[in-house]
Amino acid sequence: DTAVSQTPKYLVTQMGNDKSIKCEQNLGHDTMYWYKQDSKKFLKIMFSYNNKELIINETVPNRFSPKSPDKAHLNLHINSLELGDSAVYFCASSEPSGNTIYFGEGSWLTVV
């Protein structure tokens, strides 16, 4: 079974649309993350979240919002998509002690 799974894997959408990427982890971890990887492979943390605290990277536009219905899920909602949002988005999780991070396989978002 996949430890961290995210859907969809590929998403092509028009500018201005609103989209969501879903993420689920079955590792029992308390902390989940969203990362964005750009075309130069730079991996930037967007959010880290556990059931007590949401830490938002201050450079992330407020068009991006994480939503967690329960401890095992952290979905990413993106409003008013822009061309620059095109990237690969990775969901990840870890134990609160902050050791190994387990990544999903990524969601390739293309905004046209």
Next chain:
Amino acid sequence: SQQGEEDPQALSIQEGENATMNCSYKTSINNLQWYRQNSGRGLVHLILIRSNEREKHSGRLRVTLDTSKKSSSLLITASRAADTASYFCATDEGTGNQFYFGTGTSLTVIP
């Protein structure tokens, strides 16, 4: 926020040779980790080294950490074509709960 900066950006070697890649960071850390990313895939954890450790081994991997120089190196010995991937270091900036990555080193191992 800082991130690990890997060097070189790209490395191409022959199968059987050793590959060394470096990571530099700017602030104090609790631990430093190395990850591998195969093309089109997610990142996979390789090894973690804590700030009070200087060297760590895992199979063909050897990681060193020099906190005085704020740098780490990853050595892959006797490389194989399957080692072809991007390698990233990740640091926690002492927070323990957020990890910062760089742009990685792209390693190509030629059979």
